[in-house]
Amino acid sequence: MTKKEILIKNLSNIPGWRTKRKIVVIESDDWGAIRMSSKQNLDQLSKQGVKPCSDDEARYLQNDSLASENDLIGLFEVLTSAKDRQNRNAVFNAVAVVANPDFDKIRENGFQKYEYEPFNETLKRYPEHGNSFALWQEGIANQLFIPQFHGREHLNVTSWMKALQVGDKDTLAAFDLRVYGITPRNPINSISYQAAFDFVDIKELEYQKSVLTEGLILFEKLFGYKATFFVPTNGPFNNQLEETTAKMGIKYMGAAKIQAEPIGNGQFKKHFHYLGQQNKFGQRYLTRNCFFEPSSNLKSDWIDACMNDISIAFRWHKPAVISSHRVNYIGCINPANRDNGLSKLKELLYQIVKKWPDVEFMTSAELGDLTVRNTK
Ligand SMILES: [Zn+2]
Secondary structure, eight states: HHHHHHHHHHHSSSSSSSSEEEEEEEEEEETOOSSSSOOHHHHHHHHHTTTOOSSSHHHHHEEEESHHHHHHHHHHHHHHHOOOOTSSOOEEEEEEOOOOOOHHHHHHHTTOOOEEEHHHHHHHTTOOTTTTHHHHHHHHTSSSEEEEEESSSSOOOHHHHHHEEEEOOOOHHHHHTTOOOOSSSSSSSOOOOOOTTTSSSSTTHHHHHHHHHHHHHHHHHHSSSSSEEEOTTSSSOOOTHHHHHHHHTTEEEEOOOOEEEEEEETEEEEEEEEETTTTTTSSSOOOOEEEOTTOOOOOSOOHHHHHHHHHHHTTTTEEEEEEGGGGGGGOSOHHHHHHHHHHHHHHHHHHHHHTTTEEEEEOHHHHHHHHHHHOO
């Protein structure tokens, strides 16, 4: 890191809620979403010329998929290998979507109407995933893997359906392989298919409100409790939607420290957020200050970099909130990816416990509750 980067990392930790406790929260986005449906389909797409448009997209398309039984078993083993000062295991906040498109129904209706299915139905179509949903439930029961809300699906339904209706070749090629998270060579607009709450026209907010409401109802049905923490997919999110989520029980919002709020027609409004900051609906923002993405650059020392992020957080009496996407821990497309991610995570957790024996592993909701109690 350059001196300037070190300075920025330190300064960005200053505003907001503080504690002398050594709290570590791990937030992992994307659980429940399809991304790539199989290795075979990845190769097929590539043959048809649908290829990643950046290194970052490549790491997702080549590695990320619904978690198989082995992915989850491997992750839970690593999380139980580390104990905090109260003998509590490390815990993943699995920021999850609850549905995927129902490709069959959409094809049957001639791409005229969007239909979705709960993600546990999608799992049934996958070869190594028959018991995955039961493992999610086991992860919840054992406090290792706590789902929170990322959206109904990791998909901008409005833009994707429009592209299907006008017959965009790349979007249709992916559709045939039960994949939606690609970037077409000739996109119909600037909206990423992954960004569920981005939009061109402000009128789309009404539909997005129904997506949030239905998604949060399905969340409770699937997991038996209400989501209290919400991280909008890809970040873009209009703040008018906060009211809908507040009414549905969301108490904590995940946001970047500098949020770019879409207001339509490619325009954005900037907002600054800090840990514990409250909005007019009584929700509090939780921001991340540590990063662990071993699949994004195989040559970087992610353990050292993340340990450094945590040290800076603790220096400023901040909890360490680590961002680490699902893609790092998935092996059903590329087993070497999972092995790399899990072994690095195991080493990171080992080093955390060794360096800070008084560490406390916590869920995002528990951290949110603490910021409420200590600021009143
Ligand atoms: Zn995501």
